[in-house]
Amino acid sequence: MTRAFLALSLLALALPLHAQEVSPQRLKADVETLVGFGTRHTMSSPTDPKRGIGAARAWAKAQFAASSAACGQCLSIATPETTVTGERLPSPTKIVDVVAIQRGSERPNEVVIVAGHIDSRVSDVMNATADAPGANDDGSGTALVLEAARVLSRQKFPTTIVYAVLSGEEQGLYGGKLLADYAKAQGWTVKAMFNNDIVGNSRGSDGLVDDTHVRVFSEGPRGDGDAALARAQRAIGGENDSPSRNLSRWLAGLTNPAQTGPGQTGLAVRQVWRADRMGRGGDHLPFEALGYPAVRFSVAVENYDRQHQDLRTEQGRAYGDTIDAMDFAYLAKVTRLNVAGLAALARAPMPPVATVKAAVQTFTEVSWKPVPGAARYAVWQRRTDAPGWPAKPVRVTTQTQVTLPGVRGDDWFFGVSAIAADGSASPVASAVPGGGFGPQAQN
Ligand SMILES: [Zn+2]
Numbered sequence: 402m403t404r405a406f407l408a409l410s411l412l413a414l415a416l417p418l419h420a421q422e423v424s425p426q427r428l429k430a431d432v433e434t435l436v437g438f439g440t441r442h443t444m445s446s447p448t449d450p451k452r453g454i455g456a457a458r459a460w461a462k463a464q465f466a467a468s469s470a471a472c473g474q475c476l477s478i479a480t481p482e483t484t485v486t487g488e489r490l491p492s493p494t495k496i497v498d499v500v501a502i503q504r505g506s507e508r509p510n511e512v513v514i515v516a517g518h519i520d521s522r523v524s525d526v527m528n529a530t531a532d533a534p535g536a537n538d539d540g541s542g543t544a545l546v547l548e549a550a551r552v553l554s555r556q557k558f559p560t561t562i563v564y565a566v567l568s569g570e571e572q573g574l575y576g577g578k579l580l581a582d583y584a585k586a587q588g589w590t591v592k593a594m595f596n597n598d599i600v601g602n603s604r605g606s607d608g609l610v611d612d613t614h615v616r617v618f619s620e621g622p623r624g625d626g627d628a629a630l631a632r633a634q635r636a637i638g639g640e641n642d643s644p645s646r647n648l649s650r651w652l653a654g655l656t657n658p659a660q661t662g663p664g665q666t667g668l669a670v671r672q673v674w675r676a677d678r679m680g681r682g683g684d685h686l687p688f689e690a691l692g693y694p695a696v697r698f699s700v701a702v703e704n705y706d707r708q709h710q711d712l713r714t715e716q717g718r719a720y721g722d723t724i725d726a727m728d729f730a731y732l733a734k735v736t737r738l739n740v741a742g743l744a745a746l747a748r749a750p751m752p753p754v755a756t757v758k759a760a761v762q763t764f765t766e767v768s769w770k771p772v773p774g775a776a777r778y779a780v781w782q783r784r785t786d787a788p789g790w791p792a793k794p795v796r797v798t799t800q801t802q803v804t805l806p807g808v809r810g811d812d813w814f815f816g817v818s819a820i821a822a823d824g825s826a827s828p829v830a831s832a833v834p835g836g837g838f839g840p841q842a843q844n
Pocket residue numbers: 518538539570598599
């Protein structure tokens with residue numbers, strides 16, 4: 402057995418079947434098609450059959466329809482839309498998201514969402530006519546979403562997966578807002594939203610290469626927090642324990658070989674504990690603003706010559722978001738990690754809302770509300786200055802409360818995860834003010 406074959410076999414053992422099916426060739430073909438629409442600027446033609454955002458959206462919808470046809474119409478396709486005027490949209494412009502919904506067999510109201518944005522831009526954000534290939538930003542995220550739908554629609558899950566191709570990101574995160582509002586209007590219980598934006602290159606503008614990490618951005622203080630929550634967190638903590646932050650920790654655990662998670666993709670998560678990069682944003686932010694757990698996946702090293710740039714060469718240096726600066730083996734790894742994460746979350750229950758009672762006593766009581774689909778619960782405990790949860794919980798129980806004798810609660814943070822009968826475990830929800838995975842108004 403050659404070493405390469407052995408390595409491949411080990412990878413095959415570690416990766417769940419669906420993640421193995423992700424194809425770098427299909428991802429590349431999809432990005433090539435997206436680039437072929439010339440520009441996908443939000444103000445480009447919505448009706449031209451060949452060039453512009455309308456043609457690109459129609460193609461994405463057809464890809465979802467093909468995946469659905471292959472699984473006995475297991476996807477329902479929706480195209481929520483709104484008309485927006487704004488600083489970067491001087492005249493009323495239609496924003497349309499293309500969404501495929503794979504309904505869960507047991508708890509269809511619980512959803513996990515994967516998204517990328519299909520719109521593109523050049524140096525001038527208002528230029529809707531110049532060629533704007535948007536190969537990496539965000540052809541990469543769009544291709545990832547389409548591929549996730551192809552691969553995961555071959556299986557059934559107890560809860561719902563939503564695949565979303567968003568518009569209007571570059572003009573002001575309008576498609577993300579539209580989908581977050583849509584989720585709220587549907588009354589969905591949003592377990593997680595994965596925003597994939599710029600996920601397909603491994604070489605930075607300074608030549609630095611990293612194809613073994615992906616960054617995951619998450620907010621600390623939750624976006625739907627109010628003054629009362631701020632007061633409670635000032636008093637007893639919780640600013641580092643939002644649901645988005647715990648979702649980030651859970652994703653990092655998926656790729657940690659020590660925890661033998663299903664995300665062994667040759668890619669480790671580098672958690673970035675801020676909502677997004679400095680001075681920049683993405684479509685996860687409108688979700689966090691409504692109180693939904695959300696993270697942004699983005700490459701380990703960005704290539705600034707290849708983002709938001711007119712296509713040109715200056716002194717031998719190429720600018721513009723073209724395919725030749727991408728790494729499709731890397732994009733496939735990020736896609737596999739997303740697919741593993743989506744599948745695991747779609748099988749897991751919702752994390753329970755937990756509270757802790759430990760004031761002025763030598764023991765700690767942790768209790769939580771039961772959640773549908775949970776066969777048992779795990780109780781977690783970490784030092785207040787520890788970055789993440791330890792490898793093992795302190796208790797596993799079928800009850801909805803535990804007493805930890807001799808544990809002085811002041812010195813620890815606690816959390817609870819829910820575990821399905823098949824062993825699929827939810828992220829940990831922290832027993833702190835604002836730790837619940839639902840919008841703050843519902844916790
Ligand atoms: Zn982007």
